[in-house]
């Protein structure tokens with residue numbers, strides 16, 4: 076990599092060194108350490124150690140759209156290459172999450188129609204009732220909320236994949252029916268890979284998103300109260316919330332802001348670490364050579380003070396109606412952006428909005444006095460971010 080005006084930066088990776096050969100940064104193998112998720116506002120690009128390897132990450136917002144969205148700039152190496160030799164390799168097969176190139180394009184094309192639909196909410200309401208049974212059973216005793224949310228989401232995603240009454244949003248039905256709509260025949264293996272990938276991608280992520288949301292709103296009781304007041308103001312009868320459509324959800328803008336702030340504060344996938352450059356990539360005076368391992372650092376984007384004032388504070392008001400609707404700099408990207416943007420984005424957001432509204436209507440919640448989360452959420456990266464030891468105490472409201 077060659078550039079004029081060499082500027083020196085430390086090799087630990089806060090910035091690129093103009094004129095240096097960038098391979099040096101991406102191939103050397105220093106002592107493993109935890110991921111750098113801190114922010115250095117002055118750097119244009121940096122190196123992060125994440126998930127066992129060094130990655131280059133470009134943080135200049137002027138290049139973000141190009142970097143995130145440019146088709147065919149990267150291929151993805153996970154989970155297939157990382158899983159070679161492991162039994163999970165067979166589970167993932169060549170699904171949308173684990174393939175690239177033409178195989179990925181085909182899977183994405185075939186799955187897209189069943190994710191474009193609006194999703195009936197009955198299944199989520201049904202699954203939420205099972206969660207309520209558990210919460211009532213443990214009345215006022217702190218529960219490991221993530222465990223139960225994982226069950227709820229596994230059910231909800233499985234229902235979407237297999238049983239949804241609307242065959243257009245039922246994944247298996249739409250894949251099996253694809254010859255009629257797209258003329259493409261799928262083998263049983265392709266259908267299995269598609270479903271396995273969706274189950275894997277959809278359930279842990281959404282369960283953790285809900286768990287973080289409950290934790291934030293347990294810490295910030297005033298936010299929880301304001302979100303509940305909005306639900307109550309929009310409630311006409313006790314049965315109201317058995318039916319959710321876009322019009323009903325639109326009556327809960329503050330609740331949606333809380334969800335967006337929670338996903339900003341704690342993006343579930345902090346760093347997308349599975350990209351490899353397919354060709355030389357130039358930005359400003361720098362060129363990163365083909366073959367370099369690259370990271371897309373969602374956490375850093377969400378905590379950049381240039382985009383969010385006091386980024387560590389939890390402030391749903393950031394997403395109020397004054398916020399411009401177009402996000403040309405991609406400042407809110409919990410579902411990534413570009414060709415690999417989460418295919419389940421609308422499905423996931425809808426699930427979270429419905430479950431959150433139901434919980435607000437039926438319960439109040441708080442952290443137990445010995446919780447480790449009072450001074451801020453404690454998370455583990457695995458690489459799906461997950462709350463450590465998250466117990467929450469729920470109390471049924473009289474409705």
Ligand code: HEM
Pocket residue numbers: 151171172183232272273274276277278280281284342343344347349409410411414415416417418419420422423424
């Ligand atoms: C809050 C919940 C969720 C979050 C934060 C989330 C986030 C993401 C992100 C950041 C990516 C990009 C990964 C990458 O490029 O390497 C992704 C991809 C994906 N997500 Fe989600 N996701 C969520 C829920 C779901 C759900 C519910 C489903 C399906 C039911 C789903 C299915 C997928 C699939 C299939 C991909 C791969 C897309 C592709 O490569 O074309 N996700 N998700």
